[in-house]
């Protein structure tokens with residue numbers, strides 16, 4: 001069953017048409033890749049799914065209900081998590097606090113309980129710390145950096161912390177915008193392994209935008225190809241690779 | 257000498273006072289604060305009360321501006337609302353001080369939420385201007401709503417009593433100010449260990465992604481405004497009960513700017529920084545003034561041209577600070593501490 005689908009999505013800024021009638025369905029537990037040249041509209045699709053952009057037309061359906069009009073924070077609480085093409089960590093916080101922030105929607109401490117701390121707020125924080133340490137920090141192998149401010153970290157590590165923060169959101173669907181862009185071969189391999197583990201061990205559905213064709217072909221179950229704001233092909237990695245339109249539009253003009 | 261202790265449990269690691277050494281120093285600090293009033297004279301106690309009141313207000317502004325990133329030029333007006341609320345409740349309704357303290361905070365918080373409501377649509381400079389407008393409007397009301405505020409003559413209040421005990425001098429009032437400061441500082445520190453404090457910082461650092469992380473921007477911005485003006489109101493209540501008169505002249509725009517200077521010099525977003533900044537901004541002008549007095553004892557006419565110099569030197573000090581330590585006194589303190597933690601094994 002499709003856990004997430006977009007139907008007939010159209011988006012424009014002023015006169016600029018960014019997406020026209022894009023639609024696809026993501027099966028529960030799949031890794032679903034979106035590929036296409038720069039400026040094709042891939043990030044805009046994720047922004048529509050996350051609620052940061054409001055499409056002029058079309059629907060976003062998550063777990064059977066229409067969330068097109070929901071605010072981004074409500075969507076996050078429902079189980080949509082996101083990592084960004086340009087890292088969007090909170091530079092004023094440590095790695096640990098950045099990750100903890102991801103769990104925001106699942107915590108209950110309000111203003112008054114927070115000021116008091118002692119009691120329910122402290123218990124909640126302790127449980128969160130344990131969850132973050134055992135389920136996320138161990139898994140992503142970032143024990144050594146957890147107390148550091150994020151601004152001091154290398155690029156590849158920052159990307160990993162962003163993934164950690166997204167996992168703390170306890171997502172059902174994880175939206176990843178170019179997770180290996182700008183990484184060296186070793187970092188790329190690590191990240192690909194983490195993504196596969198997240199799918200296989202945690203059953204989290206992943207929608208991934210990526211330029212690195214080797215990664216896409218290795219890990220994705222289905223691939224959708226976007227060009228000039230339109231979907232031009234969709235299928236298994238092999239089908240897409242053989243698709244004449246795709247070869248013309250994208251694979252032909254060798255990238256990276 | 258001690259080298260980074262290994263924290264056995266997450267609980268111990270999450271604690272504010274993480275090591276034995278820190279706890280010992282905290283006890284020393286509390287003892288010093290307890291002994292201080294018996295040792296100090298009226299003038300020092302007067303300064304201590306004013307500093308404490310400034311700390312309460314500065315912690316408030318630092319939550320809004322330093323942590324949540326919403327710049328306010330109207331903080332003094334909220335201190336004023338607290339002061340007037342308290343003065344009116346005491347003189348017109350005869351309410352006891354201990355009831356007025358939270359009510360003054362709540363009244364300021366209510367206005368804070370109203371002023372903060374446009375923050376959903378406005379950012380940066382625009383919000384800054386909106387809070388400036390609030391500052392001007394409240395100042396105007398303090399002056400012109402005579403039936404309520406007593407106009408430019410203001411309102412006189414009696415010394416507060418708690419359980420029949422009168423807090424009518426600097427020494428006695430110290431025992432109101434210090435507990436309030438301790439409660440406020442502790443509560444603010446606590447908040448930054450929970451999701452509420454993290455949400456504030458996330459909003460400051462990147463508000464669009466904060467929302468995608470599940471944070472309701474509007475709610476948390478209003479929380480920041482409410483909390484910040486609540487503390488301003490509490491500070492105002494303390495202030496009027498200490499000084500025993502409130503007039504419109506007490507809360508001008510440059511007082512709002514002084515609070516901003518406190519948190520910038522002390523360290524934006526840091527509770528400790530609010531404390532350092534409030535102390536700095538209250539004590540340093542006094543130190544400069546007494547230095548001036550010493551000089552003018554030698555040459556009496558030096559006073560005339562040295563006294564404007566006092567303001568200039570103070571301004572220069574702030575600029576020098578910002579240039580050499582842009583993260584404020586709190587950051588400087590952290591470095592000093594780190595130095596001693598590893599001493600004598602410096603790197």
Ligand SMILES: Nc1ncnc2c1ncn2[C@@H]1O[C@H](COP(=O)(O)OP(=O)(O)O)[C@@H](O)[C@H]1O
Pocket residue numbers: 013016018036037038039040041042043044045
């Ligand atoms: N907020 C925006 N305002 C105006 N134009 C935008 C905005 N976001 C994206 N675009 C435009 O939409 C097009 C697609 O952008 P994007 O979705 O980032 O592409 P991709 O991620 O595929 O590289 C680009 O031409 C870009 O300039």
Ligand SMILES: [Mg+2]
Pocket residue numbers: 042043044085
């Ligand atoms: Mg993009």
